[in-house]
Amino acid sequence: MTQLPKFDPYLCAYINAFTFLHVAYKAIKNGLNDEMTDVLVTAVGQFVGKRRYSSQFNSVLSLRQVAKLMKVVVNNSRSTVQLIEIELSKAYLYRALRCKDSDSDSIYCLAHVYLAVLYYTTGHYQTATDHCTLVTRSQDHSQCSSHVVQGELLPKIDDDIDNVLGLAVFCQYVRTASLNQQQQTQHVSVFTTELFARYLHIRCLSVVKCRQVTQNLMSSTDHRFQQHIQSDLELSFVADMLCIKLTQMMAQECQYKPTSEQSHTCLSAINSTKQDTSDLVELLQQSAVEHLKTYRQLQAQKFASIITIVTTDFESLYAYKRGDYQRCLQLSTQNVHTLLYAASVAHMFTLSEFIQLMDDDIVSLIALTLIVDPKCRYDGHCCPISQLTLSLYLMTQCQLKLHHSVTLLAQTLDYIEVAQRKHRVDSSLDQLALKLAEQKIMIHLTSFMI
Numbered sequence: 001m002t003q004l005p006k007f008d009p010y011l012c013a014y015i016n017a018f019t020f021l022h023v024a025y026k027a028i029k030n031g032l033n034d035e036m037t038d039v040l041v042t043a044v045g046q047f048v049g050k051r052r053y054s055s056q057f058n059s060v061l062s063l064r065q066v067a068k069l070m071k072v073v074v075n076n077s078r079s080t081v082q083l084i085e086i087e088l089s090k091a092y093l094y095r096a097l098r099c100k101d102s103d104s105d106s107i108y109c110l111a112h113v114y115l116a117v118l119y120y121t122t123g124h125y126q127t128a129t130d131h132c133t134l135v136t137r138s139q140d141h142s143q144c145s146s147h148v149v150q151g152e153l154l155p156k157i158d159d160d161i162d163n164v165l166g167l168a169v170f171c172q173y174v175r176t177a178s179l180n181q182q183q184q185t186q187h188v189s190v191f192t193t194e195l196f197a198r199y200l201h202i203r204c205l206s207v208v209k210c211r212q213v214t215q216n217l218m219s220s221t222d223h224r225f226q227q228h229i230q231s232d233l234e235l236s237f238v239a240d241m242l243c244i245k246l247t248q249m250m251a252q253e254c255q256y257k258p259t260s261e262q263s264h265t266c267l268s269a270i271n272s273t274k275q276d277t278s279d280l281v282e283l284l285q286q287s288a289v290e291h292l293k294t295y296r297q298l299q300a301q302k303f304a305s306i307i308t309i310v311t312t313d314f315e316s317l318y319a320y321k322r323g324d325y326q327r328c329l330q331l332s333t334q335n336v337h338t339l340l341y342a343a344s345v346a347h348m349f350t351l352s353e354f355i356q357l358m359d360d361d362i363v364s365l366i367a368l369t370l371i372v373d374p375k376c377r378y379d380g381h382c383c384p385i386s387q388l389t390l391s392l393y394l395m396t397q398c399q400l401k402l403h404h405s406v407t408l409l410a411q412t413l414d415y416i417e418v419a420q421r422k423h424r425v426d427s428s429l430d431q432l433a434l435k436l437a438e439q440k441i442m443i444h445l446t447s448f449m450i
Contacts, residue, residue, distance in 0.1 A: 001042060001043075001045075008302075009298055010294075010295050010298030010299045010302060013291045013292070013294040013295035013298060014291070014292070014295045016043065016288075016291045017287075017288040017289075017291035017292045017295060018288075018353060019039070019040070019043045020040075020043070020284040020285070020287050020288040020291070021284065021285065021288045021353035021354065021356065021357075022353050023036050023039060023040045023043075023284055024280075024281045024284040024285055024288070024353075024356060025352055025353050025356055027277045027280065027281050027284075028281055028356065031274065031277060032091055032275060032277045032280065034095060037088065037091045037092070037095070040084075040088060040284075041065070041069070041085075041088050041092075044081055044084060044085060044088070046065075046068055046069055046072065046085070046088075058099050059095075059096035059097075059099040059107045059111070060107075062092045062093070062095045062096035062099065063092075063093075063096055063107070063110065063111070063147075065092045066089050066092045066093055066096070066114060067150070067153055069085050069086075069088055069089045069092070070089055070114070070153040070154075070155070071152070071153060072085055073085050073086055073089065073155055074152070074153060074154065074155045074156075080283055080286050080287040080290060081287060083122070083283050084280065084283045084284065084287060086118055086121065086122060086155075087275075087277075087279060087280040087283060088280075089114070089118055090115060090118050090119075090275055091275055091280075093111045093114055093115050093118075094115075094274065094275045096111045097111050097112075106147040106193075107147060108138065109135045109138055109147075109193040109194065109197070110147040110148075110149070110193050112131045112132075112134045112135050112197070113131070113132070113135055113149055113193045113196055113197050113200070114149070114153075115128075115131045116128040116129075116131035116132045116135075116197065116200050117149075117154060117155070117157070117200065118155075119131065120157065120200060120203070120204060121155045121156075121157075122279070125204045125207055125208050126204075126208075128200065128204050129201055129204045129205070131197075132197040132198070132200050132201035132204070133201065135193055135194060135197035136194060136197055136198060136201065138194075147193070148190040148191060148192055148193065149190060149191040149192070149193055149196045150189070150190055151165045151168075151189030151190060151191070152189060157200070157203065158203065161199075165189045168189055169189060285318065285321075285356065285357065286318070289314050289315060289317075289318040289357075292314040292315075293311060293312065293314060293315050296309060296310070296311035296312070296313065296314070297311045299346075306344070307344045307345065307346055308338065308339060308342035308343070308344065308345050308346070309345075309346040309387070310334075310335040310338050310339060310346075310387055310391070312331045312334070312335060313335060313348060313387045313390060313391065314348075314357070315331060316328045316331035316332045316335065316391065316394055317357050317358065317390065317394065318357055319331065320359065320394050320397065320398065321357055321358075321359070325397075325398040325401050325402055326398075326402065328394055328398050329394075329395060329398035329399065329402065332391045332392075332394040332395040332398065333395055335387060335388075335391035336388065336391045336392055336395055336415055339386075339387055339388040339391065340388065340415060340418055340419065341418075342388075345386050345387050345388050346386070346387050347384035347385060347386050347387065348384065348385055348386075348387065348390060349383075349384050350366050350383045350384065350385060350429065359397070361436060362385075362393065362433065365429060365432045365433055365436065366383060366429065368432065369383050369428045369429050369432070370383065372428065373428070383428070383429050384429065385429050385430060385433060386423065386427075386430055388419055388422070389419060389423070389429075389430040389433050389434055390433070392412070392415055392416055392419055392434065392437055393433050393434075393436070393437045395412060395415075396409075396412055396416075396437040396440055396441060397437075397440070399412060400440060400441070400444055406445060406448065409441050409444065409445060410445075412437075412441060413438065413441055413442075416434050416437055416438050416441075419434055420434050420435075
């Protein structure tokens with residue numbers, strides 16, 4: 001990472017994209033392990049330190065990394081990279097729960113509260129509720145004051161929490177300035193884990209607009225709050241006291257009774273310390289495509305005098321993967337018109353990291369070429385596909401899926417014929433992909449005429 005800025009800018013963009021795709025590829029196959037998590041968090045600019053591979057990496061160190069990531073997230077907009085950092089924060093929280101020293105109630109509760117906050121932020125309200133339930137079901141909260149929810153780490157939840165934190169700071173100012181009390185800023189903008197979990201639980205219910213009426217949650221909430229006030233009045237944080245009042249007001253508006261299905265979901269979450277990486281994989285692919293578009297733009301500028309390079313080949317590929325066929329067709333058609341009669345065109349290498357962006361038919365063709373020429377299994381540069389071939393294949397697929405006219409498909413057949421003459425006979429993958437696109441159109445036209 002220290003050497004990367006010294007590289008050519010277009011290579012930097014490529015390396016960043018490849019790193020994201022490499023982690024996504026590993027996560028799809030085997031899940032996100034600790035080493036890949038550390039690699040990824042370093043790639044987004046949040047270096048984890050030299051002890052990241054130590055067997056003594058405990059829950060406290062994991063929570064420190066979470067704090068570092070969440071401070072970045074809370075101060076930035078929801079870009080793709082920021083969403084990746086949210087998923088990485090979740091990964092470190094799950095790591096904290098897997099550590100041997102995570103049995104203590106303080107670590108356990110704090111990790112689940114922060115997980116609830118992050119899932120709430122990304123719109124997974126049921127999962128956030130499940131993590132809140134894990135905290136409120138904990139039998140002993142006597143040690144939880146040693147680890148509290150830091151207000152400065154909380155992303156935007158709602159205006160009420162912002163107001164609570166603001167009032168807590170104002171109260172501290174009054175104590176310091178007007179009452180001549182010694183300033184104690186370490187416990188100003190903080191919540192105890194149990195109380196904040198109960199607030200967030202009800203907030204989740206209010207967001208999904210629950211309509212099941214019961215007194216169970218409200219009476220339980222009031223009882224635990226009263227017990228907390230009576231036993232720990234001197235130790236209560238200002239933000240806690242304000243949050244208690246706020247939660248009581250919210251509980252009157254959203255009264256809720258868990259169903260058996262939701263209780264089952266909570267129980268399954270209790271026994272799980274593994275993260276669902278599907279959202280992270282999608283974000284990594286999206287961010288990688290953004291980097292690859294930058295890479296193509298810089299590459300086109302650098303080599304414009306010797307080769308024709310279109311800059312949206314990865315973008316069109318990703319649009320097809322997401323099912324946005326209209327966008328994919330628009331980009332692919334533009335690319336075909338640019339490349340069809342160009343003297344020399346760029347290629348995409350069919351490395352394992354790039355294959356995850358392609359559809360099953362292209363992946364099958366790549367597999368066939370590897371069977372024919374085994375040495376290509378160890379050299380990703382051995383089996384390239386040209387930008388023209390890929391654009392024509394995507395153009396064909398989109399036209400078929402969008403039910404375009406016979407006239408347009410016939411025109412695409414003409415483009416394919418031109419491309420077949422342009423590519424060498426020994427360009428196996430190009431010839432196979434063009435032949436496949438041709439056959440798909442012919443089969444469709446034949447069925448149409450019948």
